[in-house]
Amino acid sequence: MPYVNIRVTKEGVTAEQKKALIAGTTELLERVLGKPSLSTFVVIDEVETDNWGWQGTTMTEIRKEQAKQAK
Structure with a gap:
């Protein structure tokens, strides 16, 4: 019985x-x-960007920086 958990x-x-x-x-x-x-079974978990980090920074901050750069 496969169980796959996708987190986004x-x-x-x-x-x-x-x-x-x-x-x-x-x-x-x-x-x-x-x-x-x-x-x-496939389960999708949605994680708040404050709770997802990469390279020591939250995704909230990364998205803010990306938005600034896109302007």
Whole structure:
């Protein structure tokens, strides 16, 4: 019984995008590993950008800097 946990930053991921992630992940496990879709579970966690860090900085700060640079 495959269990896949996808974590993304909480930045407007739509219901349609989540549906595509779940369907695509399920299809991939079926195609590559032969796992039936009935036994596959996919969970998507959305993490606040203050709780996601990279290179010692929160994604909130990284996004702010990216927005400044885009202007």
